[in-house]
Amino acid sequence: MKLQIQMEIHGQKKNKKQEKMRRNPMTRKTKKVGTTGSFGPRYGSQLKKRYLKIENSTNAKHKCPNCASSKVKRQSVGIWMCKKCGLSFAGGAWIPTTPTGKTALRTAASLQEQELEKSKK
Numbered sequence: 001m002k003l004q005i006q007m008e009i010h011g012q013k014k015n016k017k018q019e020k021m022r023r024n025p026m027t028r029k030t031k032k033v034g035t036t037g038s039f040g041p042r043y044g045s046q047l048k049k050r051y052l053k054i055e056n057s058t059n060a061k062h063k064c065p066n067c068a069s070s071k072v073k074r075q076s077v078g079i080w081m082c083k084k085c086g087l088s089f090a091g092g093a094w095i096p097t098t099p100t101g102k103t104a105l106r107t108a109a110s111l112q113e114q115e116l117e118k119s120k121k
């Protein structure tokens, strides 16, 4: 029993150490390639760079438009869900809000305003 507890404590310590090592840029295994290291020498460096940029932005923390917590995760292509409040919404394929999407929202809002003004007259 005592041994088991000691082992558990030891395991936690080891995990913390590993976490620290992972975050420290001096001890990181991959300097540039990141998760694309799993591809090995295949597919070309430029393509892998592009892939990495997109993958990192997809997996980054995104703010929820409803509760403003950073718990938004990608469900599938264009579908995003907040793990905290449960809101699911449509967005970009790889990022929750794209520049094009913002422009479209702005256009829709201005059109709605115009319609309202027309109906008043």
Ligand SMILES: [Zn+2]
Pocket (backbone or CB within 6 Å): 064, 065, 066, 067, 068, 069, 082, 083, 084, 085, 086, 087
């Ligand atoms: Zn939320």
